[in-house]
Amino acid sequence: MLAFVLRRLFQSLIVMLAVALIAFTMFRFVGDPVNQMVGVDTPQEQVAQLRQTLGLDEPVIVQFARYIYNAARLEFGVSYQFRLPVISLLGERAPATLELAFMSALFSLLVGIPMGVYTALRRDSWLAKIFQTVSLVGISLPTFLIGILLIYLFSVTLGWLPSFGRGEVVKLGSWWTTGFLTGSGWKALILPSITLGLFQMTLIMRLVRAEMLEVLRTDYIKFARARGLRTRAIHFGHALKNTLVPVITIAGLQLGSIIAFAIITETVFQWPGMGLLFLKAVQQVDIPIMAAYLMLISFLFVSINLIVDLLYALVDPRLRATIGAH
Amino acid sequence: MSVQPASTPKPPPSLWARILDSDILASFLRSKVTMVAAVIVLVLFIGAFFSPWIAPTNPFDPATVFLSDANIPPAWQQGGDPKFILGTDDQGRDLYSAILYGLRVSLIVGLLGVALAATIGITLGLLAGYLGGRVDSLIMRIADVQLTFPAILIALLIDGIVRGIFKHANREDTALYVLVISIGLSFWVQYARTIRGSTLVERNKDYVQAARLVGLPAPLIMLRHVLPNVIGPVLVILTINLALAVITEATLSFLGVGLPPTQPSLGTLISIGNRYLFSGDWWIVTFPGVTLAVLVLAVNLLGDWLRDALNPRLR
Numbered sequence: 001m002l003a004f005v006l007r008r009l010f011q012s013l014i015v016m017l018a019v020a021l022i023a024f025t026m027f028r029f030v031g032d033p034v035n036q037m038v039g040v041d042t043p044q045e046q047v048a049q050l051r052q053t054l055g056l057d058e059p060v061i062v063q064f065a066r067y068i069y070n071a072a073r074l075e076f077g078v079s080y081q082f083r084l085p086v087i088s089l090l091g092e093r094a095p096a097t098l099e100l101a102f103m104s105a106l107f108s109l110l111v112g113i114p115m116g117v118y119t120a121l122r123r124d125s126w127l128a129k130i131f132q133t134v135s136l137v138g139i140s141l142p143t144f145l146i147g148i149l150l151i152y153l154f155s156v157t158l159g160w161l162p163s164f165g166r167g168e169v170v171k172l173g174s175w176w177t178t179g180f181l182t183g184s185g186w187k188a189l190i191l192p193s194i195t196l197g198l199f200q201m202t203l204i205m206r207l208v209r210a211e212m213l214e215v216l217r218t219d220y221i222k223f224a225r226a227r228g229l230r231t232r233a234i235h236f237g238h239a240l241k242n243t244l245v246p247v248i249t250i251a252g253l254q255l256g257s258i259i260a261f262a263i264i265t266e267t268v269f270q271w272p273g274m275g276l277l278f279l280k281a282v283q284q285v286d287i288p289i290m291a292a293y294l295m296l297i298s299f300l301f302v303s304i305n306l307i308v309d310l311l312y313a314l315v316d317p318r319l320r321a322t323i324g325a326h
Numbered sequence: 327m328s329v330q331p332a333s334t335p336k337p338p339p340s341l342w343a344r345i346l347d348s349d350i351l352a353s354f355l356r357s358k359v360t361m362v363a364a365v366i367v368l369v370l371f372i373g374a375f376f377s378p379w380i381a382p383t384n385p386f387d388p389a390t391v392f393l394s395d396a397n398i399p400p401a402w403q404q405g406g407d408p409k410f411i412l413g414t415d416d417q418g419r420d421l422y423s424a425i426l427y428g429l430r431v432s433l434i435v436g437l438l439g440v441a442l443a444a445t446i447g448i449t450l451g452l453l454a455g456y457l458g459g460r461v462d463s464l465i466m467r468i469a470d471v472q473l474t475f476p477a478i479l480i481a482l483l484i485d486g487i488v489r490g491i492f493k494h495a496n497r498e499d500t501a502l503y504v505l506v507i508s509i510g511l512s513f514w515v516q517y518a519r520t521i522r523g524s525t526l527v528e529r530n531k532d533y534v535q536a537a538r539l540v541g542l543p544a545p546l547i548m549l550r551h552v553l554p555n556v557i558g559p560v561l562v563i564l565t566i567n568l569a570l571a572v573i574t575e576a577t578l579s580f581l582g583v584g585l586p587p588t589q590p591s592l593g594t595l596i597s598i599g600n601r602y603l604f605s606g607d608w609w610i611v612t613f614p615g616v617t618l619a620v621l622v623l624a625v626n627l628l629g630d631w632l633r634d635a636l637n638p639r640l641r
Contacts (some may be wrong), residue, residue, distance in 0.1 A: 256474075
């Protein structure tokens with residue numbers, strides 16, 4: 001078990017180093033940082049001096065080591081367009097993205113699981129068929145079109161919900177801002193959360209449906225029926241409980257892609273989060289922000305994958321046995 | 327005078343006859359949804375690639391576009407103009423023509439992107455599967471890492487980097503290539519994994535061993551002997567990936583890092599229309615949006631059917 005943990009940790013470290021190498025290459029070679037900082041008429045000696053103070057004349061490997069050292073201390077340099085440290089720009093916008101991601105994940109679970117259970121239990125009812133069709137459309141429609149559709153319906157036509165921004169936010173502590181404490185904050189969250197969560201919701205619904213159908217065919221369900229348990233107890237006590245393990249795994253793994261897909265939703269709703277910042281960085285080729293965002297997102301992905309793998313090994317004794325056999 | 331042989335051997339059935347006789351055609355004719363999807367895809371492809379002849383106006387010819395025609399509603403609405411069936415956009419371009427031209431741009435980017443992704447993926451998959459060893463583990467580790475990230479994120483990142491490299495070029499000249507490169511580099515993994523898997527199986531079969539014994543060079547064996555035997559499953563991935571590539575292109579253009587408004591794709595048109603949503607000009611965003619959704623849905627349905635039809639276990 002210890003060997004497995006160590007090997008997984010080592011693999012994650014290698015992945016992070018590879019990502020750091022990509023980020024460093026972008027940072028160092030795509031946009032020359034010195035050219036971005038000096039004007040056209042800066043004298044040549046001054047440019048050389050700046051190059052030296054930034055350490056850009058040292059061997060590349062030394063620069064890479066320093067880049068990693070700085071990244072570990074969350075220092076990602078200064079944004080070209082805002083002239084502010086990248087980490088404070090990202091930190092300021094992180095709460096918006098995290099709250100949005102949390103609400104979308106919640107929405108996709110709370111709606112997706114019941115829909116999946118229903119379509120599995122009442123496979124031939126008309127409502128189940130509607131759910132299935134909706135899920136096909138949900139997978140085919142691009143996220144931004146769903147966002148536009150929702151805005152057109154609920155903001156432009158009906159005027160019920162705001163179409164952009166976070167509403168009123170309350171400051172908690174030194175840097176966290178939350179929209180959960182005001183009415184307008186809650187209202188502003190609804191449309192973006194649905195837009196962002198819809199794809200995951202259809203995914204979870206299809207997964208729960210497939211797993212339920214599988215479990216309902218197993219012997220222990222037949223045996224439970226034979227024992228004369230009530231249908232409700234069989235469906236929810238036995239069947240649903242056993243479908244939830246893969247669902248929770250997938251949901252955990254999808255959390256990373258929710259945060260990545262937030263880029264699109266945040267653009268449609270002008271949500272002041274990290275995704276919108278990243279998109280502006282891509283538009284302006286603001287390399288420090290792009291590199292930092294890449295590193296942060298990768299760290300998130302790698303951590304989630306690592307945790308899920310370790311939990312799996314902990315929960316599933318069969319997996320533990322095969323790991324031991326290696 | 328010609329000598330007639332006593333008995334002519336029966337000629338092998340022509341390609342057309344074999345198609346008519348195949349299971350795939352039968353399963354195609356059995357599924358009504360698939361047939362509708364195929365007709366829609368065909369109509370959209372014809373509309374897109376013959377747009378210069380079909381479209382009533384050339385929306386990119388400044389001589390025929392007048393700003394005074396901007397934001398005219400569709401012909402059946404109050405204030406509509408029969409000259410512009412689906413209305414006009416903010417620069418006075420006929421929306422119907424712009425959609426046909428935009429569809430063409432979207433499809434070209436999608437097809438080229440998928441072709442690039444398939445070429446990269448098939449090459450790397452063949453190399454990994456046939457050569458094995460270090461090459462294999464290097465390529466597959468890169469694929470694993472890339473697979474942990476959503477394709478749209480990778481496409482956005484590559485888009486930013488490529489545009490950083492081409493910084494001094496005119497954006498209108500490079501936009502299309504930037505998109506094709508982004509899509510190609512984001513979607514190659516699936517091809518590589520599929521091809522590698524089947525190459526690993528084929529590599530040990532007798533015909534490959536025989537080719538090796540004869541002394542054929544490895545690239546020739548890979549291309550002429552292994553590739554034709556592993557290419558089958560790629561067809562399904564190609565179809566489903568085309569839908570994904572079109573969505574990715576539209577998303578990037580919508581986000582403002584794809585095609586510029588001077589040569590709009592469907593995504594660019596939607597992005598333009600989105601700005602006029604609040605002033606009640608619903609048609610500028612609706613018609614390109616519906617076109618995109620219908621295209622993606624139809625291609626996906628075709629892909630689903632193809633996957634089932636080619637799956638021997640489901641026959």
